[in-house]
Amino acid sequence: MKPIRKNELEYLEKLIDKKFSNQSDSLRRKFDTEVDKTVEKTFKSFKSKLKVDEMIKKSEKARLDYETFKRTKEIKEAELKRNAEAMSNKVIEFLENKSKINDWDLRIGRSSYNDDLLDASDFDKEIKAACRTEARRYLEKQEVAKEFHALKDKKELAQNILYSGSSINSVVAELSKVFNGCKINYQIPKSLLQIEAPKE
16 A cells, blocks of 8 residues: 655645635535525514514614704704804904994903803903003092102102202201102101211
């Protein structure tokens, strides 16, 4: 008896694998085709036996209700946002016009607030800035502002008196008048008034 040589053995092993693999694939395809046909024939009766139709109908209705609500909600949300932006733009435009007319230098707009919708506190912040400008303008004409601005002139006068080269008594007497005129409490040590000027 002649033994199988190594190369013949390898060839036959590959041939067996190939032939059985091809046949297996063919039979699997045939089997799967039969399964698909059987499913087509029996699906309705199989499903009916499970008695799940009513649950599926309710599930589908719930899904459709949700999808409808979601679409409606998105439409309503977009509508509400457009309305909020339009109303906000009206306030912005109104305040910008008032700012130009009154020279308030307001910087209002969504870009200042990261494109978020502006709320009442955002508008109040800008209105408060305008109110501050108007308050300053009003108070500039009142006595408190006149005193404030006069104080700068009085300080300059006091410095001129100090560096005038006059005697200490004369300087202190003049400074006292300036301080009193500005309602500044001014205490001068008596010993300072007793200092004599050096003799030349």
